[in-house]
Amino acid sequence: MFTLRRQVEFQHCDPAGIVFYPRYFEMISATIERFFTDHLGKSFAEMHLTEKLGVPTARIEVDFRSPSRLEDWLDITVSVARLGRSSVELALACRCGETLRFEARSTLVYVDLTTGKPRSWPDGLRAALGSELTESENQDV
Numbered sequence: 001m002f003t004l005r006r007q008v009e010f011q012h013c014d015p016a017g018i019v020f021y022p023r024y025f026e027m028i029s030a031t032i033e034r035f036f037t038d039h040l041g042k043s044f045a046e047m048h049l050t051e052k053l054g055v056p057t058a059r060i061e062v063d064f065r066s067p068s069r070l071e072d073w074l075d076i077t078v079s080v081a082r083l084g085r086s087s088v089e090l091a092l093a094c095r096c097g098e099t100l101r102f103e104a105r106s107t108l109v110y111v112d113l114t115t116g117k118p119r120s121w122p123d124g125l126r127a128a129l130g131s132e133l134t135e136s137e138n139q140d141v
Contacts, residue, residue: 002039019068059107080132086118
């Protein structure tokens with residue numbers, strides 16, 4: 001499991017001082033990017049710019065549980081729920097202290113950016129993702 005800690009900033013909030021929900025999607029994207037770079041050792045810059053490969057979001061589902069406010073500290077965790085031939089489903093949870101703010105499921109597909117077509121995970125990245133599986137019965141071989 002990987003956790004990214006970040007503070008809610010003014011840019012994330014609506015006039016009431018709570019996080020405007022689309023900003024959570026930006027936080028999810030940033031957390032996934034850090035997960036790949038810091039935890040799996042595969043930066044988006046290397047994948048996208050050098051290798052011309054990427055992991056666009058194919059599906060995302062979020063349940064908002066409680067509002068976050070300006071200057072709250074959020075801990076966003078990522079775990080691998082399912083690993084397919086060319087896709088991965090990530091489970092995310094955002095908490096402020098003990099309070100759950102949102103839960104999300106995001107499916108990413110490993111694609112060739114020049115053709116837009118899915119590719120099988122390379123062995124090293126597949127092994128790294130597989131070692132993070134939290135629901136091992138959901139691994140597609």
